[in-house]
Amino acid sequence: MRYFRLLVAGNGISAYGSYLNMVALNVFVYDITRSALAAGLFMAVRLATSVVSGVVSGRLVSTYDRKRLMVGADLCQAVALCALLLAPDGARVALLYALAVVAGGCSTLSQVALRSSIPEIVGTEQRTRANGLLVTGRSLAMIAGFASSGVVVARLGYSAALVLDIASFLVSATVLSLLPVRTRAARDADTGPARSPAAARWATRTLLGTAPLLMAMIAIRAVDGLGSSSHNVALPVHSAELDPGHPATFISQFWATWAIGNIVAQHLLGRFVRATGRTPGERAFALGACVMSAGFIVVFSGLPTAVTIVAALVAGAADGFTETVYVSRLQTAPDDQRGRLFGLSASAENTGFGLGMLLSGALLEAFSPLRVVALLHGLAIALCLVLLLVLTARGRTPAPPGGEPPGRDPAGRDVPTATEGHGR
Known part of the structure; x- marks a missing residue:
């Protein structure tokens, strides 16, 4: 758990950015299109991408390095937000829907990768405590993101909200990349996926x-x-x-x-x-x-x-x-x-x-x-x-007892079952 609190802080900052842009971008879509249908379509695209990307994310985190996937997900969202921030007014509507796809897919990928990695990062015995810390951090991020979005947009404008979003994802990516944590089981980390x-x-x-x-x-x-x-x-x-x-x-x-x-x-x-x-x-x-x-x-x-x-x-x-x-x-x-x-x-x-x-x-x-x-x-x-x-x-x-699955000891190692003990 030595490094995990830093990971929780980075994840909370990333979650803050996600909740902030969820509100700010919905208002932004309506502001530039003056269409409730366009704003609803933006949210629908984001949710549909999240649904589809769940299955894809499961395959990715089972094959590739999860830490790199999480870092990449944060960087992709930061780049997409930068593109929207720097784009001319005429191109922003199309970019908004592209951003909805990126945000929906990357947020789901990051969540799947992190949840899959917890037992390897902190150990199976500490996973419940670690999950609790993550839920707490994300809950606080949700409140902060929803509460501050209106103030940021009203007083500083959409550009400031986008810059704040970008900064949150960059901070999260930096924290993740610097933490010396293992996100896969030892045999997978050493030999790579063999299936x-x-x-x-x-x-x-x-x-x-x-x-x-x-x-x-x-x-x-x-x-x-x-x-x-x-x-x-x-x-x-x-x-x-x-x-x-x-x-x-x-x-x-x-x-x-x-x-x-x-x-x-x-x-x-x-x-x-x-x-x-x-x-x-x-x-x-x-x-x-x-x-x-x-x-x-x-x-x-x-x-x-x-x-x-x-x-x-x-x-x-x-x-x-x-x-x-x-x-x-x-x-x-x-x-x-x-x-x-x-x-x-x-x-x-x-x-x-x-x-x-x-x-x-x-x-x-x-x-x-x-x-x-x-x-x-x-x-x-x-x-x-x-x-x-x-x-x-x-x-x-x-x-x-201890929440461990049958056939695995507290350290996460496979142990023989009664059938295996008699040979097959």
């Missing part, structure tokens, strides 16, 4: 066939994306209903409270793992997702302010808890399969979020924010309850 494409495809099919619970967790995360998009889309509408004169007040209070809950959850989860030596598994993930969705529904219920604040705090805590448990559970997969697993996860999550944005926007034309949020988050709760019933029926433990 043929056919063998890699076979390994992927084997993983999908032998890990139904992991597939169920990925499916839940996709449905969680529907719920997440619903409260993101409904939040401005609900805020305007609560206080038409100052709609931003409730939004800022909500996200600040959500972030506090998220950070507290990471701290408590880290203490639990250190004290018990166990990483919560599928059952804890499903329970946490139920609590998270229920918390978001309560936020939109129009209850007294104190109750709403507590609900937002609980939702943020459960949100951070489930993400860390989810990522830590997927990281128990062998290193040579982990990249494709996280690539599939990224595609599923982005698909759920993108579809949820479209569905939520359509439903809000006819229904109240509470009904829309309750419907989509209710789907996530229903799917989690099904998973809990399956786990209960099987009578299985959600995760092995």
Whole structure:
């Protein structure tokens, strides 16, 4: 963990740039085109690229050096932003959509590469704590990016926002390139990838066939994306209903409270793992997702302010808890399969979020924010309850002691199974 905090800082700075340009560029598109359709198309292109690039990213991080991929992803985004900044006004519209492709693809690639690398960077026993630090850093970056985007654009202009974005990606790339961290398992780092494409495809099919619970967790995360998009889309509408004169007040209070809950959850989860030596598994993930969705529904219920604040705090805590448990559970997969697993996860999550944005926007034309949020988050709760019933029926433990996958010791080395011990 000696260098990992620097990596977290660099990743948080990069995430800040991503959230800042997500807001600033959407406003910029509308400002230069005066078309809500053009702004929506920009976001759609970015999300569609994120979905497609999940599968591609999984293959890339399974084949090439992950640290170089992360550095390259940051540099590509910086170069694309530079091109937009220096381009003449007439060429900026076309470049914006090219930038949407670059931003969507590179952000997904960077996320898949980093999540796949955590067990090799910090060791399997420290991965939950490391994931918690990353979630905390990204949550703070999201709040800072969303909060500062309006101020930066209003007071300094779009050029300043672009320069700030570029600087954030360059800082992140510099930090990553200077850190002496290993991002692949030792045998892969020393010998390089040895599997043929056919063998890699076979390994992927084997993983999908032998890990139904992991597939169920990925499916839940996709449905969680529907719920997440619903409260993101409904939040401005609900805020305007609560206080038409100052709609931003409730939004800022909500996200600040959500972030506090998220950070507290990471701290408590880290203490639990250190004290018990166990990483919560599928059952804890499903329970946490139920609590998270229920918390978001309560936020939109129009209850007294104190109750709403507590609900937002609980939702943020459960949100951070489930993400860390989810990522830590997927990281128990062998290193040579982990990249494709996280690539599939990224595609599923982005698909759920993108579809949820479209569905939520359509439903809000006819229904109240509470009904829309309750419907989509209710789907996530229903799917989690099904998973809990399956786990209960099987009578299985959600995760092995210490969160290690069967057939691997705490150091990550393969150990023979009972069948292998008798020879084959």
